[in-house]
Amino acid sequence: MNIPQLQVQTTSAKLGLQINKPIQEIEQPKATLTIEQPAAIIEMSTTPSELTIDTTENRAALDLMSMFRRGDEVAQYSQQKVQEGIARRAQEGQQLVKIENGGNPLADIIKQNTDRPVAELGIRFVGNSLQLKRSFTPGQVNINVTPQKPIIDAQINKPIHHYTPGTVTANLEQHSSIEIDWKV
Template identity: 35%
Template sequence: MNIPQIRMQSTFAQIGIETSRGEMQIQQRHADMQMEQPMAKLMIDRRPPRLTIDQTRAFEDANLKSVFRMTEDAAQAGYQQAMNTIARISQEGDELMMIEHGFSALHSQAERNSLPPMADINIGWIPSHNSVKINYDPGETRINWKTRPVNIEVTPNKPVINYYPGKTNINLAQKNTLNIDFEI
């Protein structure tokens, strides 16, 4: 027995989608910057320290004098000795003038002039106390400076943006079909 048959063949429709991605490029240049730092002004005013040591008196006490000082001292000692001798002779003359008062001037003068004077003994090469004069001036240092501000100029650069939008293409890649066959 033959049964009628219907055959159906179908294909579905297919959609084709093509996409290209969007692209974005951003370039940011560094900001243009100009910086200037003027030098600070530094001024130093200085008076150096000074140390003075005067050993003249210590050398004189040790009898290490200059020729001029030794000559001056010898002249002064000679003058003083001459004045002392004049005073002694004048005093002895005055004593002899007063002989009428019963004073035995000759006896006392002979006794005084016959005895040697007491010698002054001293160590001459040791300087006396505080014979070295020390003077110290610490000096002075004055520092003065003037700072100057930093000059900064900044020019920002805008970013460069390139944008390429994405695309989507939709098409019909395959049509739908329906085939119907039948047999009797």
Template identity: 30%
Template sequence: MNELRLSIRQTFAAIGIESRAAQQSIQSYSGDQQIKQPQAEMNFSSTPAQLEIDSSQAWSALAKGPHMEWNQQLYSQMKSVFLQNLAQRVQEGHQMANITNKRNAFADIAKNKVFDQSLVNYIPETPDYDNVHISYSPGDVDTAITPSLVEIEYTPIKPEIQVDRGKLDIYLRQKNSISIDVTTYDWYK
């Protein structure tokens, strides 16, 4: 017995895709830069320092000062020296007038005269380490600085960009299809 047989065959569609990546190249160059800075203006002014040394007191202490100053110092002592000598003569007169004294007044006076110190001070100043006077006044320095501004010029250079576009191809690699066939079928075969 022959029967009819229905055969359905199907093929699916297939899509094909081909792609190529894009390529990009960039070349960037340094820009042109110029920096200028004029010199700053500087003005300096100064006053000289002053050094004063006064050694007159040291020379005077060494008795090597001005002659008139030394004489003046000696003469200024004369009044007191005269009064002291006068007082000493009065005392010696009293000593000689004292007849009750068993000692020899003239011998005592002569002995004291041998060892007497002079009443005149021949050293005008006392020698000392600080007889020289030094005074120092430092000078002044005036500084005036006027700064200058920095001038910067920059010229940029555009980068060179090259792009090779990519490619994307989409296509139908296999078509879809359905085939329906009716065939006879022999059951016993």
């Protein structure tokens, strides 16, 4: 006896997925930075040094004196010579008054006035460094420096973010089916 048979044949459905991955782009721009350093303020003040050399005595030794000193010297010399001349004239007058004592006083007076001593020749060093009067006042330099703070300007740049979301597309590649068959 034949028993009927039921035959069932199924086909599964096939689902196809198309996946597009998400795209994310992040870019961080560098910060915009400007730095400026102002120059320091420098203030300088100086007091000049002073050197004083008094060469009055050395110049006088070289016969290079000021007109005031020369005038004083000439006045003193003249006064001395006038007094010497008065004394000489008085002495000559005394010699002439005593003419009766004999001799030739007039010839003696002429001889005294005409005989001059012979000048000595020689080397003479003039000027003396010990007679120089020196004074020195050192100068001063005052320096004042005022530093300046730097000027810093920092601009933070936001990140640049691009995001493309991913997609999933589903499609039915194969339909499901069922076949039922009777076999006798």
